[in-house]
Amino acid sequence: METAALLSPADVNVIRRYVQTKYAPLPNGKRAEMVADAIRRTLEQRLPDLPAEIKSRMSTDLIRRCLLSERREVKPDDVLDFCAELELPEEESEKLLVEPMLRWMNERTPGLWSADHVASRIVRSKVIPIPTPMMLQEESVADVDGPEAAEAEQAAALSEPAGIADPLQSPLKRPGFAEKLTRLPRKAWAAVAAIAAAGAITGVIVLSSFNQPSTEAPQPSPIAVPIADIGMPSHLQYRDINEEAVKAYMRSRDGLMAEEPYFSAVVASAKKHDVNPLLLFAIVGQEQGFVPRSNKNAEKIANNPFNVFHSWQEYNTDIRDSSDIAARTISRRGNARPEGHEPFDWFNKKYAEDPNWGAGVKRLFDKLSSLSPAP
Structure with missing residues (x-):
């Protein structure tokens, strides 16, 4: 698992x-x-x-x-x-x-x-x-x-x-x-x-019986330390996703990213760098609309749908390379997030000049996260 x-x-x-x-x-x-x-x-x-x-x-x-x-x-x-x-x-x-x-x-x-x-x-x-x-x-x-x-x-x-x-x-x-x-x-x-x-x-390791009452040992007073809201949030770290549901959604948008080798390459890069795959797909959706097949340059865009190094025109290798760069960038940025910074706004400052980029990525991430399991 x-x-x-x-x-x-x-x-x-x-x-x-x-x-x-x-x-x-x-x-x-x-x-x-x-x-x-x-x-x-x-x-x-x-x-x-x-x-x-x-x-x-x-x-x-x-x-x-x-x-x-x-x-x-x-x-x-x-x-x-x-x-x-x-x-x-x-x-x-x-x-x-x-x-x-x-x-x-x-x-x-x-x-x-x-x-x-x-x-x-x-x-x-x-x-x-x-x-x-x-x-x-x-x-x-x-x-x-x-x-x-x-x-x-x-x-x-x-x-x-x-x-x-x-x-x-x-x-x-x-x-x-x-x-x-x-x-x-x-x-x-x-x-x-x-x-x-x-x-x-x-002695906090011992566990009292569930069948018989026992006298609780006195415990030291806990130290009031707030859990720091810093670093990469757990819901943006790697986890399994409902791949069929995500593919179905991207296909409904005519997205080439639902096909191979693109889909698996993004998931593999997400796993390698401990990033939720849905976050990377949300970035692709924000940057390139999941790469519509109708675009005459769809296959070239799909090599770098994240627009790493400015754009797919300037940097065009393959999806494994570009997704690895994007996942590494997001992972490093997320782990460096200081207290008080909303995660998507924090990504926005590094990844894009458009001040609304982070909000768009978050909307797509929330949409992908809400997809029902495939029957």
């Missing part, structure tokens, strides 16, 4: 830069706590609407497993894998997991998931028991301080210098885990390591 990442190295760096800039006068330790808290809350906001205990444990597990142990982004498949490992009675699994997971998956990839499909994914293996109240009483801070804190420190120590993306192969060959891993810069790893260490010290 190929969908947008829930938490990426870019997200971690955006949060870190935001906190370090806005709260520069604070001590380093306080800023590290704020970064850790913001990263955790950012991930939890993107998770399914599950019970609080499950969501809390899920976020801790995904941060440790994906970002620390495997050094990669958190994917929707990881959420499914986590649910598959929870030990719940079948009837509780249906109520607590399947229904909210089905809603969440269909929000991300409309029309592709059924209740049976979700159930088949999350009722696979049961290897992580949910602690009972007695187990929770026996697990003290002293029981969890060493190995997990050491793991966090080791992850930070093993990080590479900033700025180099190093695809690695996952050491765990389990279903649903991405094969390409990304190293985080040292400071970003330090922030994520702080989360794991904090989780070990405060």
Whole structure:
């Protein structure tokens, strides 16, 4: 399943830069706590609407497993894998997991998931028991301080210098885990390591029983850190799209971009640079009306429907090259978006001289996003 990442190295760096800039006068330790808290809350906001205990444990597990142990982004498949490992009675699994997971998956990839499909994914293996109240009483801070804190420190120590993306192969060959891993810069790893260490010290990893009441352990007061509205918004990052519905819409506009090799080239470039394909198609729609076949220069325009390097007349190679340039430009621009800037207006300042360009792209993006799933 190929969908947008829930938490990426870019997200971690955006949060870190935001906190370090806005709260520069604070001590380093306080800023590290704020970064850790913001990263955790950012991930939890993107998770399914599950019970609080499950969501809390899920976020801790995904941060440790994906970002620390495997050094990669958190994917929707990881959420499914986590649910598959929870030990719940079948009837509780249906109520607590399947229904909210089905809603969440269909929000991300409309029309592709059924209740049976979700159930088949999350009722696979049961290897992580949910602690009972007695187990929770026996697990003290002293029981969890060493190995997990050491793991966090080791992850930070093993990080590479900033700025180099190093695809690695996952050491765990389990279903649903991405094969390409990304190293985080040292400071970003330090922030994520702080989360794991904090989780070990405060005991937030334990999950209370769903069958018996338990006394909640006192939790530290959360640090009031606003989630920064900066960088590339999640809905503009790569995700699967309803290709047939998008093609049908473009064909209704006599668009050559609905055909091959043009359509697949745009989707491939979007995936490569973590950009929502609908954003690239919306740009094509704004620039060239999806390249009407009736235009006598349609095939030449389709080589560069984004008008990269000024226009298709000045730069005319092929669709793979031009879509790669456009996707890379949009990705870099989006990741550099500062707080308080509307995304499409921010793209407009870099991509086009027409001040109404961004509004036009947004209208087309919203239209493409609203298309119903193909029957």
